[in-house]
Amino acid sequence: MPTAATSLDAPASPCERIDAFFDEIGELIGQRNAIDGRLVEIVAEIDREGLWGATGARSLPALVAWKTGVSPRNAEVMVAVAHRVEEFPRCVEAMCEGRLSLDQVGVVAEHAAEGSDEHYAQFAESATVTQLRKAVSLEPRPEPEPESKPEPERSIKKTTHEDGSATYAIRLPKLEAAKFDAAMASHQDALVAAWKRDHDTDGSGEAVSEQAPQFPNQVDGFMSLVEAGWDTDVALRPHGQHTTVVVHLDAEKHTAALHLGPALTADERRYLLCDATCEVWLERHGQPIGAGRSTRAISRRLRRALEHRDRCCVVPGCGGTRGLHAHHVIHWEDGGVTELGNLVLVCPYHHRLHHRGGITITGPADRLVVTDAAGRQLDGGSLARPPTTPAPQVPPCPGPTGERAQWWWYQPYEPPPVPSAN
Ligand SMILES: [Zn+2]
Ligand SMILES: [Zn+2]
Numbered sequence: 268m269p270t271a272a273t274s275l276d277a278p279a280s281p282c283e284r285i286d287a288f289f290d291e292i293g294e295l296i297g298q299r300n301a302i303d304g305r306l307v308e309i310v311a312e313i314d315r316e317g318l319w320g321a322t323g324a325r326s327l328p329a330l331v332a333w334k335t336g337v338s339p340r341n342a343e344v345m346v347a348v349a350h351r352v353e354e355f356p357r358c359v360e361a362m363c364e365g366r367l368s369l370d371q372v373g374v375v376a377e378h379a380a381e382g383s384d385e386h387y388a389q390f391a392e393s394a395t396v397t398q399l400r401k402a403v404s405l406e407p408r409p410e411p412e413p414e415s416k417p418e419p420e421r422s423i424k425k426t427t428h429e430d431g432s433a434t435y436a437i438r439l440p441k442l443e444a445a446k447f448d449a450a451m452a453s454h455q456d457a458l459v460a461a462w463k464r465d466h467d468t469d470g471s472g473e474a475v476s477e478q479a480p481q482f483p484n485q486v487d488g489f490m491s492l493v494e495a496g497w498d499t500d501v502a503l504r505p506h507g508q509h510t511t512v513v514v515h516l517d518a519e520k521h522t523a524a525l526h527l528g529p530a531l532t533a534d535e536r537r538y539l540l541c542d543a544t545c546e547v548w549l550e551r552h553g554q555p556i557g558a559g560r561s562t563r564a565i566s567r568r569l570r571r572a573l574e575h576r577d578r579c580c581v582v583p584g585c586g587g588t589r590g591l592h593a594h595h596v597i598h599w600e601d602g603g604v605t606e607l608g609n610l611v612l613v614c615p616y617h618h619r620l621h622h623r624g625g626i627t628i629t630g631p632a633d634r635l636v637v638t639d640a641a642g643r644q645l646d647g648g649s650l651a652r653p654p655t656t657p658a659p660q661v662p663p664c665p666g667p668t669g670e671r672a673q674w675w676w677y678q679p680y681e682p683p684p685v686p687s688a689n
Contacts, residue, residue, distance in 0.1 A: 336649030455488030
């Protein structure tokens with residue numbers, strides 16, 4: 268029977284319903300932006316004070332991905348903004364007030380020129396992420412060198428640091444540099460594709476462990492390029508032998524040195540000898556007494572069983588799958604056996620960190636306990652829990668209007684002219 272129903276129980280029209288949803292989305296996005304703003308400030312502080320080093324994470328983005336449960340890429344964006352908090356105070360403030368999203372400010376932090384805070388804080392209020400990307404790409408780039416200039420000298424400079432690491436400065440002419448970039452990018456792409464396969468192995472289509480760090484970066488691409496070149500070179504040689512790291516181990520004193528190289532610290536020795544990837548020469552009084560492989564060598568079968576059980580680096584929050592080492596929980600030097608119960612897979616980063624004392628790994632393998640340098644037990648989950656404090660008090664954020672798409676009147680950011688020297 269048609270009655271004068273109150274507006275409360277009248278069915279809402281599609282128009283009214285979508286408006287109500289938009290209202291709520293605006294409210295929630297405002298809060299989310301403000302929360303992201305605060306998260307960025309916290310990450311900036313962790314970064315400034317170098318606090319992440321003691322957490323057992325392999326990098327600041329890895330820590331953020333692990334503890335927040337966001338994807339490695341989102342964590343990178345958060346860290347990029349955190350790095351430039353002081354350069355972009357207005358953009359970050361707009362985020363904290365709920366007006367700009369992390370993705371919007373992320374584009375600016377990852378690509379915009381120094382001194383452009385004011386410019387983008389204004390532009391971003393109405394620009395979508397795509398428009399911001401375009402705006403940033405319109406910034407003037409340094410002029411190409413005039414044609415007549417001679418090609419720069421090609422060079423590779425290596426600087427070795429005290430800790431044995433090295434910095435390489437490689438200078439290539441434009442075209443060779445482009446070839447190098449393309450080759451490295453192609454290797455990185457291949458690694459990324461493999462990484463994606465690895466992280467969706469149950470076929471469910473769900474991103475199984477999106478938060479796992481170790482997303483292949485440029486350095487991984489570079490090393491893959493080097494290894495591929497090396498493999499090809501080795502295949503051309505008659506004996507097909509990889510040059511391997513050779514360690515001389517004194518059987519009595521338990522001291523070790525690299526072949527024709529420096530003596531190793533106790534940490535380095537235990538790290539190198541833990542996995543069976545290098546060749547060990549046992550010596551007594553400087554005389555070789557044999558190549559001591561039998562006790563620690565890991566058969567292909569054992570290695571497969573290990574891979575089947577662990578799947579990835581066993582350090583919580585890591586999820587690394589490439590170049591995994593088989594770590595002896597009780598070192599074979601101390602009588603630890605090379606058996607499933609005493610072995611776990613760890614990524615090279617965490618393996619080294621462990622043998623330097625940055626994390627502890629205590630077995631047996633099926634009841635593994637990993638702690639950070641301060642002895643706190645690491646667990647794999649994010650820190651997310653039901654909130655106990657009210658959401659930030661910020662106005663709703665309707666999102667960018669996206670209306671400024673008329674690029675012919677957009678003025679790209681121009682850095683102020685550099686005062687001339689005279
Ligand atoms: Zn080890
Ligand atoms: Zn790891």
